[in-house]
Amino acid sequence: xxxxxxxxxxxxxxxxxxxxxxxxxxxxxxxxxxxxxxxxxxxxxxxxxxxxxxxxxxxxxxxxxxxxxxxxxxxxxxxxxxxxxxxxxxxxxxxxxxxxxxxxxxxxxxxxxxxxxxxxxxxxxxxxxxxxxxxxxxxxxxxxxxxxxxxxxxxxxxxxxxxxxxxxxxxxxxxxxxxxxxxxxxxxxxxxxxx
Amino acid sequence: xxxxxxxxxxxxxxxxxxxxxxxxxxxxxxxxxxxxxxxxxxxxxxxxxxxxxxxxxxxxxxxxxxxxxxxxxxxxxxxxxxxxxxxxxxxxxxxxxxxxxxxxxxxxxxxxxxxxxxxxxxxxxxxxxxxxxxxxxxxxxxxxxxxxxxxxxxxxxxxxxxxxxxxxxxxxxxxxxxxxxxxxxxxxxxxxxxxxxxxxxxxxxxxxxxxxxxxxxxxxxxxxxxxxxxxxxxxxxxxxxxxxxxxxxxxxxxxxxxxxxxxxxxxxxxxxxxxxxxxxxxxxxxxxxxxxxxxxxxxxxxxxxxxxxxxxxxxxxxxxxxxxxxxxxxxxxxxxxxxxxxxxxxxxxxxxxxxxxxxxxxxxxxxxxxxxxxxxxxxxxxxxxxxxxxxxxxxxxxxxxxxxxxxxxxxxxxxxxxxxxxxxxxxxxxxxxxxxxxxxxxxxxxxx
Numbered sequence: 001x002x003x004x005x006x007x008x009x010x011x012x013x014x015x016x017x018x019x020x021x022x023x024x025x026x027x028x029x030x031x032x033x034x035x036x037x038x039x040x041x042x043x044x045x046x047x048x049x050x051x052x053x054x055x056x057x058x059x060x061x062x063x064x065x066x067x068x069x070x071x072x073x074x075x076x077x078x079x080x081x082x083x084x085x086x087x088x089x090x091x092x093x094x095x096x097x098x099x100x101x102x103x104x105x106x107x108x109x110x111x112x113x114x115x116x117x118x119x120x121x122x123x124x125x126x127x128x129x130x131x132x133x134x135x136x137x138x139x140x141x142x143x144x145x146x147x148x149x150x151x152x153x154x155x156x157x158x159x160x161x162x163x164x165x166x167x168x169x170x171x172x173x174x175x176x177x178x179x180x181x182x183x184x185x186x187x188x189x190x191x192x193x194x195x
Numbered sequence: 196x197x198x199x200x201x202x203x204x205x206x207x208x209x210x211x212x213x214x215x216x217x218x219x220x221x222x223x224x225x226x227x228x229x230x231x232x233x234x235x236x237x238x239x240x241x242x243x244x245x246x247x248x249x250x251x252x253x254x255x256x257x258x259x260x261x262x263x264x265x266x267x268x269x270x271x272x273x274x275x276x277x278x279x280x281x282x283x284x285x286x287x288x289x290x291x292x293x294x295x296x297x298x299x300x301x302x303x304x305x306x307x308x309x310x311x312x313x314x315x316x317x318x319x320x321x322x323x324x325x326x327x328x329x330x331x332x333x334x335x336x337x338x339x340x341x342x343x344x345x346x347x348x349x350x351x352x353x354x355x356x357x358x359x360x361x362x363x364x365x366x367x368x369x370x371x372x373x374x375x376x377x378x379x380x381x382x383x384x385x386x387x388x389x390x391x392x393x394x395x396x397x398x399x400x401x402x403x404x405x406x407x408x409x410x411x412x413x414x415x416x417x418x419x420x421x422x423x424x425x426x427x428x429x430x431x432x433x434x435x436x437x438x439x440x441x442x443x444x445x446x447x448x449x450x451x452x453x454x455x456x457x458x459x460x461x462x463x464x465x466x467x468x469x470x471x472x473x474x475x476x477x478x479x480x481x482x483x484x485x486x487x488x489x490x491x492x493x494x495x496x497x498x499x500x501x502x503x504x505x506x507x508x509x510x511x512x513x514x515x516x517x518x519x520x521x522x523x524x525x526x527x528x529x530x531x532x533x534x535x536x537x538x539x540x541x542x543x544x545x546x547x548x549x550x551x552x553x554x555x556x557x558x559x560x561x562x563x564x565x566x567x568x569x570x571x572x573x574x575x576x577x578x579x580x581x582x583x584x585x586x587x588x589x590x591x592x593x594x595x596x597x598x599x600x601x602x603x604x605x606x607x608x609x610x611x612x613x614x615x616x617x618x619x620x621x622x623x624x625x626x627x628x629x630x631x632x633x634x635x636x637x638x639x640x641x642x643x
Contacts, residue, residue: 044228048236049236052238052239064643082549082613086548087547
């Protein structure tokens with residue numbers, strides 16, 4: 001999912017950027033290898049065994065990552081923790097950093113596990129592709145093995161999901177017009193909610 | 196002709212050609228190199244998870260058990276007053292039970308070795324028994340800076356196991372499986388279960404008292420500030436110690452020096468858990484009811500009575516569901532229901548933001564603060580614990596949440612401010628149990 005703006009839409013793009021909405025990725029990984037740029041096309045650094053890894057261990061590590069990132073979320077949101085409104089927002093789960101911040105993962109879970117391959121669904125803020133690959137590498141290290149990232153696919157960007165996305169075959173004027181029309185309402189409600 | 200053939204058949208001179216240039220390796224060479232690379236094994240399938248102990252809080256009392264915080268052993272180290280994040284403590288055995296008192300800690304293990312209990316921290320009332328000083332063999336230590344073995348006068352030291360330990364303000368209780376309960380420390384109010392001796396000096400005392408006369412085997416011991424509670428297998432509760440706030444629950448406000456059975460609303464009820472830390476006590480029955488007695492100056496028992504001291508156990512009619520576990524702090528109380536919901540009441544920082552300071556009726560803390568969400572719908576709180584002015588909750592995922600007053604870094608969040616709603620503590624491992632004290636905490640953790 002890649003969002004493009006046309007004409008006046010560019011202004012809307014900057015507004016959407018300031019909303020700081022989460023993006024959702026499916027990240028595929030492979031155990032047993034470690035490379036220098038954390039993906040499977042890089043130069044090999046090390047090979048390790050991975051037969052001791054079970055789905056339970058992976059889910060435990062993933063839960064810990066989610067926990068520490070949740071803490072980072074609260075800390076970078078620059079809200080004073082001693083106020084009642086901070087408590088109300090924390091209960092609803094709406095605390096989010098509204099400015100520049102390092103990459104933060106809001107939610108992560110394991111979709112598939114077939115050793116040596118695995119797939120994770122990651123919801124994150126302000127991330128880069130290298131950060132996601134590094135995260136896969138760190139998961140491998142935590143499990144006392146090593147992992148490389150084989151696939152990163154964005155399935156949601158703020159309000160735009162896979163269903164709204166147009167395929168290569170649909171790049172013609174009518175489909176584009178229809179897509180813009182369908183998404184207008186969603187974008188407007190989201191902007192009003194946040195700003 | 197033959198000469199020419201011979202010349203041709205001469206072995207060609209060894210030619211030194213130019214070495215092939217390095218260049219980028221082809222795909223086939225890369226694949227071969229990859230397959231030929233050695234495989235490292237860091238851990239096998241049968242590796243067991245290790246048990247660890249983490250401590251944090253105020254260091255100068257020695258209660259954390261790390262001597263270098265108080266007396267630095269290297270030139271570059273500086274004395275550390277507060278350890279505000281979890282710090283790993285090396286222990287000789289796997290610790291099964293820990294208890295934090297007012298400035299001291301007890302750790303115990305279920306081993307059958309001679310040494311089963313270790314203590315560290317304040318020892319001015321011999322709450323850690325007699326610790327013989329190395330420099331002067333007749334005197335004892337007033338502060339113990341690292342986990343030191345506590346010599347228990349057991350009849351069968353290689354068979355008896357220590358099940359649980361508990362610490363109060365200046366006394367401690369140790370529960371064994373076959374030799375009753377051992378008590379040590381201050382006895383000026385009879386909290387050790389023996390007769391009060393006038394003008395007794397408690398410091399450097401060798402006396403460890405043993406209590407055996409109960410209606411059945413004791414399965415849980417709890418220390419309040421200056422009183423002790425014992426819960427037996429048959430579901431009865433015994434108490435001894437100071438009673439001016441009614442915390443002994445025996446119907447009077449005097450001190451008791453012999454453990455006596457409690458009556459009132461818990462007579463005949465099968466109690467499955469007792470809790471106390473300050474001057475208020477709570478007991479949970481097998482049917483999910485909660486009973487309270489003791490101090491009620493902070494509205495802990497205001498739902499049943501207006502008096503500020505209650506000296507007979509009273510049933511607290513809360514409509515929160517079947518209660519599984521309860522914990523008492525100095526001014527606030529917390530219960531956990533069977534569904535996994537957490538309710539708080541009392542006075543102080545209760546965990547629902549800075550606006551909720553006191554309430555007599557239990558208020559629920561929303562589960563979303565403990566990590567529950569649509570993404571993780573099966574996260575539940577498994578245990579609740581209470582220190583003097585802070586609370587701790589353990590989830591079934593092994594995460595530890597704390598909130599309350601951050602007295603000398605006891606919350607372990609790394610910050611110095613008080614925490615008004617549950618906050619995760621980052622511990623490298625799955626937290627199995629936690630013990631809360633006044634200004635420090637100890638947790639038992641399994642590594643990943």
